[in-house]
Amino acid sequence: MKVVRAAKAGFCFGVKRALEMAERTSETSHAVSLGPLIHNQQVVKRLAEKGIQVVDDLKEVTNQQALIIRSHGVAPSVYQGAENIGVQVVDATCPFVQKAQRLAAMSAQEGQQVIVMGDKLHPEVQGILGWAGDKAVPIQTVEEAKELPFYPHLAVLAQTTQLAENFAKIVEELQKHTDDLIVHNTICNATAERQKVASELAEVVDVMVVVGGRNSANTRKLASICAERTKTYLIETADELETVWFEEAEIAGLTAGASTPDWIIEEVYKKMTEMNEQQMDMASWLDSCPE
Numbered sequence: 001m002k003v004v005r006a007a008k009a010g011f012c013f014g015v016k017r018a019l020e021m022a023e024r025t026s027e028t029s030h031a032v033s034l035g036p037l038i039h040n041q042q043v044v045k046r047l048a049e050k051g052i053q054v055v056d057d058l059k060e061v062t063n064q065q066a067l068i069i070r071s072h073g074v075a076p077s078v079y080q081g082a083e084n085i086g087v088q089v090v091d092a093t094c095p096f097v098q099k100a101q102r103l104a105a106m107s108a109q110e111g112q113q114v115i116v117m118g119d120k121l122h123p124e125v126q127g128i129l130g131w132a133g134d135k136a137v138p139i140q141t142v143e144e145a146k147e148l149p150f151y152p153h154l155a156v157l158a159q160t161t162q163l164a165e166n167f168a169k170i171v172e173e174l175q176k177h178t179d180d181l182i183v184h185n186t187i188c189n190a191t192a193e194r195q196k197v198a199s200e201l202a203e204v205v206d207v208m209v210v211v212g213g214r215n216s217a218n219t220r221k222l223a224s225i226c227a228e229r230t231k232t233y234l235i236e237t238a239d240e241l242e243t244v245w246f247e248e249a250e251i252a253g254l255t256a257g258a259s260t261p262d263w264i265i266e267e268v269y270k271k272m273t274e275m276n277e278q279q280m281d282m283a284s285w286l287d288s289c290p291e
């Protein structure tokens with residue numbers, strides 16, 4: 001069995017940058033992050049070992065600490081809250097998310113009704129909504145878009161990890177709800193690129209392994225894209241791999257969600273390759289057995 005790694009997999013630029021900023025901060029200050037920096041338990045554990053603490057609320061932060069804003073970004077009220085308690089802010093908001101926040105704020109100031117396409121419970125969407133003021137509306141589906149009234153001026157943007165084809169469908173529907181629609185395509189290429197590469201790989205392999213947090217939306221999305229094309233397993237660490245998955249496979253593919261660090265991908269790759277060698281050894285042993 002051959003193991004092929006997806007050409008683009010694992011940490012995106014924004015997550016890598018946020019982790020580096022957090023680690024640098026922890027060398028000189030008592031760093032805390034508002035929510036886990038990343039949806040990956042193994043990484044969160046490593047960060048905790050480096051002294052980076054996770055808090056759920058600004059009320060838990062003191063002015064002796066450095067507050068890391070994660071790549072998802074936050075609403076302006078959080079910066080204001082941090083300033084009120086005099087805490088140092090290390091802003092690791094991904095620049096692509098910052099762009100979406102700026103566009104949301106600008107559109108709201110210009111009097112457009114802002115629509116944000118994405119998961120309304122996701123912190124990135126909640127942050128962007130905060131930048132657009134109190135009138136912004138989150139929607140996820142075309143059905144929700146259909147429910148919207150007619151607006152004189154509309155601006156739509158997307159959570160960075162949304163699928164381009166779903167965004168296009170929403171835009172098409174919104175055109176029926178205004179005569180003045182401004183479309184800000186804020187979808188980040190990193191996600192689309194990883195999904196495209198994973199889908200192409202899944203087409204040609206016998207089995208796919210997707211590595212990443214089970215609570216990571218982009219990892220689950222990658223797994224579902226692959227599962228439409230071939231037998232697919234989602235795992236968090238190399239320990240979960242099972243030899244039986246690869247028994248009939250000639251080629252196995254490997255990809256990983258945007259919150260999966262290189263060291264975990266490497267461990268999985270190594271274990272898949274070792275399993276393969278064991279399988280080959282067993283096959284040659286069986287070959288050598290008298291009938």
Ligand code: F3S
Binds near residue numbers: 013072095161
């Ligand atoms: Fe940024 Fe795109 Fe990653 S928006 S956090 S580089 S998925």
